Amino acid sequence: MLKDGKAEPEITLNYNGKTLQKDVDYIVEYMDNTEAGTATVAVMGKNNFVGVYTAEFEITEPTPKNTGDANGDGIIDSNDYAMIKSFAMCYSNLTAEQMEFADYNKDGIVDAFDAIAIDLIVNKIKKP
Ligand SMILES: [Ca+2]
Numbered sequence: 372m373l374k375d376g377k378a379e380p381e382i383t384l385n386y387n388g389k390t391l392q393k394d395v396d397y398i399v400e401y402m403d404n405t406e407a408g409t410a411t412v413a414v415m416g417k418n419n420f421v422g423v424y425t426a427e428f429e430i431t432e433p434t435p436k437n438t439g440d441a442n443g444d445g446i447i448d449s450n451d452y453a454m455i456k457s458f459a460m461c462y463s464n465l466t467a468e469q470m471e472f473a474d475y476n477k478d479g480i481v482d483a484f485d486a487i488a489i490d491l492i493v494n495k496i497k498k499p
């Protein structure tokens with residue numbers, strides 16, 4: 372996952388049972404870590420430690436967690452359903468971001484099927 376546009380997974384190094392200190396015993400460099408794909412991390416020894424160790428890690432594209440949450444308030448409820456329904460019936464407009472979250476089945480358009488899908492979720496929550 373990208374944080375602030377780049378991925379920098381924490382690294383902990385141990386030597387003889389002691390946790391080494393970043394920037395004291397070693398320095399860490401990240402490469403190609405601003406986009407989804409394979410990134411590289413290089414650890415270089417410092418002061419008493421020598422050597423370079425590199426490893427690759429995968430950056431995955433963050434998936435929008437709030438799909439279905441058209442108004443972006445963190446929950447999927449009847450308000451989202453109303454928004455999507457209203458848009459599907461051409462009563463109102465949605466922003467590009469809202470459209471992305473409103474397109475529940477990810478077929479590229481926001482229509483009644485998305486509204487129905489949200490309705491099902493909302494009702495499942497209401498009647499467990
Ligand atoms: Ca919502």
Ligand SMILES: [Ca+2]
Nearest residue numbers: 474478480485
């Ligand atoms: Ca859709």
